[in-house]
Amino acid sequence: MHSIVEIGNLSKSYRRGGQIVPVLEDLTFDIMAGDFIALMGPSGSGKSTLLNLIAGIDKPDHGTLRVGGIDITALSESELADWRARNVGFIFQFYNLMPVLTAYENIELPLLLTRLSGSERREHVETALAMVGLTDRMAHYPSELSGGQQQRVAIARAIITDPTILVADEPTGDLDRVSAEDVLTLMARLNAELGKTIIMVTHDQHAAQKAHHIRQLDKGVLLSSAA
């Protein structure tokens, strides 16, 4: 197994009202390819910030950050957008589906940034729909789906481009117990069967149990790593 995410001496701070607030301080750790890790920690500890940095939607102040062997801190904004389109699958707490697009169209959206033909896109979307068990719902709009179903559509959208890593920020945070269980099972399957590397931020101890490793973050510092 090799490292797919390599983090070295990473720091990030925000400026708030003229004051600099350090959020992440001198973080160093690796994530192995095919791993499924849960990031835990108190609110405001910097979990989302770390996830955003790894996903390439935010920039660190210092340190190195390599994902899939690429130093993403060196990429320009436009290169980073292309890189995300190919390498990162996003799963959000509130699903973030486009309300005016159907389940099918939402899943197809990232493929519009690729060179795939219409029929190839159709094939991919249908496979992904089958994988999340929503083939019969593909013509539905998000408002016509339950939270759990919406999150499964979002997961299909996240894996549609076959990305290097999946990042999930509290993917079950807005779901009831049963739906949450479905989503977690689905993520565990993606990890086990497709070998997807997953980084999941969660507050829920039960959710974290589905991961291979748990990382605790407190005040921007990595505490321990437990299996």
Added chain:
Amino acid sequence: MSIPLSYIARNLWTRRLTTALTAGGLALVVYVFATVLMLDAGLKRTLVTTGEYDNVVAIRKGAETEIQSGINRDQASIIEMHGAVAGGANGERMASKETVVLISLIRRGDHKPSNVIIRGTAVIGLALRPQVKLAEGRMFRAGSTEIIVGSNIASRFEGTRIGGRLRFAQRDWTVVGIFDAGGSGFDSEIWGDVDQLMQSFRRTAYSTMVVRLVDAGLYDRFRADIDTDPRLTNEVKREQVFYSDQSRALSTFITILGMTLSIIFSIGATIGAMITMYASVASRVAEIGTLRALGFKRGSILWAFLAEALLLGLAGGVIGLALASLMQFASFSTVNFQTFADLSFRFVLTPAIGLKTLAFSAVMGVIGGFLPAVRAARLNIVDALRAI
């Protein structure tokens, strides 16, 4: 590929009440804009079709209208005998010596007086204007006090139906026919026998003369000859140019008034579009953040919102144009500033006006959408994603 059009169009549809209200505001401006262009086009068409391409009008030098013009009998004969003037089948000259006078008639609806052109002519005058056809009744007899009236006169003034009597120049005149001049300015005229009219109005000189040339190519020579002949104080113009020149002041007035109104209204409508688009951006901040996270670039976001504003503008444009196109069924009459006579014309919708109008609406949409689209494109991804 970038953000699909279906996403853009459906966002407008989702907020259809706001979209409809904003498009309605744009449509009103577009309606005014299109109507003015149609009015101007109608005016031009009416006055241009009044002229025949091969016909030439002779007037007194410097006269802008037939009313101001005068040609005495000697001058008329000299012009008539010029070699460039065509001859008819029976050896007569293809030249109509005419007198043009303004009289006042009472309008049908409001019983108010209005100026009308009365033209003294002869059978040859009709022959020179093939667009003028008798629609009802018969031609006036030469040497009589019979008159025929244009279709706009017949519908708008009292006593102008067949058999009707009009009193002017101390005489009674009988309407014996109604002619259709194909939407040209002649539809707003009354025609009678030139000699009878000159006698009644105590005129010794004609007003104008219309001649047909043997060949339209002879025009330049003909003009130069009339210009330099020491016996003449006249000039000639192509009939089409002469009549369309008469519409210039009115056309300029309509255009300036209309464009001023359109510009003032369009500022309001554009601000409306801007407010709508700002609201559209504000309600979709998280969506924008998501699209950016998925790999869509700032340029795609900018384009998506500009396209949305463009569609909004075009929606207003289509509605406004549809309303304006109904005006084709209406006609409009006003006083021509240059002749002081009442002139009726239609609103004419041409393809060029349609395109101009849609372009105008698209421009309003895009200008209104520009700043909101820039704001959307400049959003920071992380901040946008936190905005749920």
